[in-house]
Amino acid sequence: MGRPRTPLLDRERIGATALELLDDHGEFSVPQVARRLGVQTGSVYHHVDGRAGVIELVRERVSASIDTATLDLGPWDTALAAWARSYRAAFAAHPHAIPLLMTSPVRAPKVLAQYERAVRLLLDVGFPVERVMTVITALENLVLGSALDLAAPETMWELPAGSPGTENLADALAATGPGRADAAFELALAAFMEHCRALGPTPSHPPDAHPGPSGA
């Protein structure tokens, strides 16, 4: 499959290069990754299991910026909110990766380990097992929707001069302070956390009694 012309074709570099292509062009292909690395496409396939394998390398790389120590904080709701904020920041740095990673199955072991910790956190404080993935998915949807919104221009609505027919929208925009994206995320997160506090832990289970996950 062609001599590798670089001695350092490893999974790390393949993931980094695919993420660079996504950041620069909004997409990547395995041949493009190979070209940027100066190797033949077949050489890349020696290291990863197809395009899906490269996507998982991208997922590991983006997710590596999530501070998983947040999941050890107490009480549990502080942990979950801190994880959500860190998760949003990690993905907001790579907005083009968001739709790709949201629509490809998660296989990366390190990322699965992170989900394991989040699941355990919720189980430990008494969320019913059948609700746990729904809670995590709902949180991810608002986190990733908000991460995409961070990539939006600060002036997201451009009204025609005089705003004919959109006077209320113009007033609302004029009254909105800076940091619209952050304010919207914090509003949605506050709503979500309030709902979870009512939903999950049994009242007899004091949230700060959570000892924190023991492993991973």
Added chain:
Amino acid sequence: MGRPRTPLLDRERIGATALELLDDHGEFSVPQVARRLGVQTGSVYHHVDGRAGVIELVRERVSASIDTATLDLGPWDTALAAWARSYRAAFAAHPHAIPLLMTSPVRAPKVLAQYERAVRLLLDVGFPVERVMTVITALENLVLGSALDLAAPETMWELPAGSPGTENLADALAATGPGRADAAFELALAAFMEHCRALGPTPSHPPDAHPGPSGA
């Protein structure tokens, strides 16, 4: 700029073709739109204001599927939740358009008119004007994050055989019923609406006294 070879090159067809390209390939360029329509690129530019203009045609087309009559329902929270569900369905049909439309400024007049109605709904029931765009943005983030999630495979987590180290995740996945994406969206929406009910209308303002917006 070349003779148009089709008599029907109008904005409608340009928007439809760009959306088709997005649906098929995840992206579009103006030359690709022109090629699919059998005209020269310059002919497309006679009808729209650059690539940004084509994006706005795509936005109008996708947003046309949102049932804006939902915004006339009462009480206001029923209206807002129904609008959110219709908004999610419209965008879930075109997941590749979501990141593009979320990161381009809104200029399409019909879409601005829809924001105007949503703003007026919230102002009418007493939301402070400076919070209105934050509330709408937060709702859009969870709507569009959930719309992207609808494009995800039903089996979103693929654990290795025996699930070593991810036993809790495996249990949680096994306990999750079908329709994970819908359940997650409804959970986040319920949380959001609860928060808004506490946040917005003054208690002296009965929600069902809302007369509904008067115009389009």
